[in-house]
């Protein structure tokens with residue numbers, strides 16, 4: 635049986651099931667500029683991974699999880 639490993643991965647930061655978003659998609663989702671998303675990555679408030687050494691993806695859970703203090707802070711902004 636072939637399992638999709640990515641679907642079973644848990645984000646080490648927000649502990650939700652890992653769903654990775656492109657930066658552009660993430661920015662649209664929370665209605666901020668892409669630059670802001672990069673800021674979140676730099677300050678470590680979202681979990682990010684590099685795919686194939688160049689494409690950056692971030693965790694959807696970190697961005698929208700209401701139980702995540704960082705996410706709550708972002709929604710208030």
Ligand SMILES: [Zn+2]
Nearest residue numbers: 645648693696
């Ligand atoms: Zn996360």
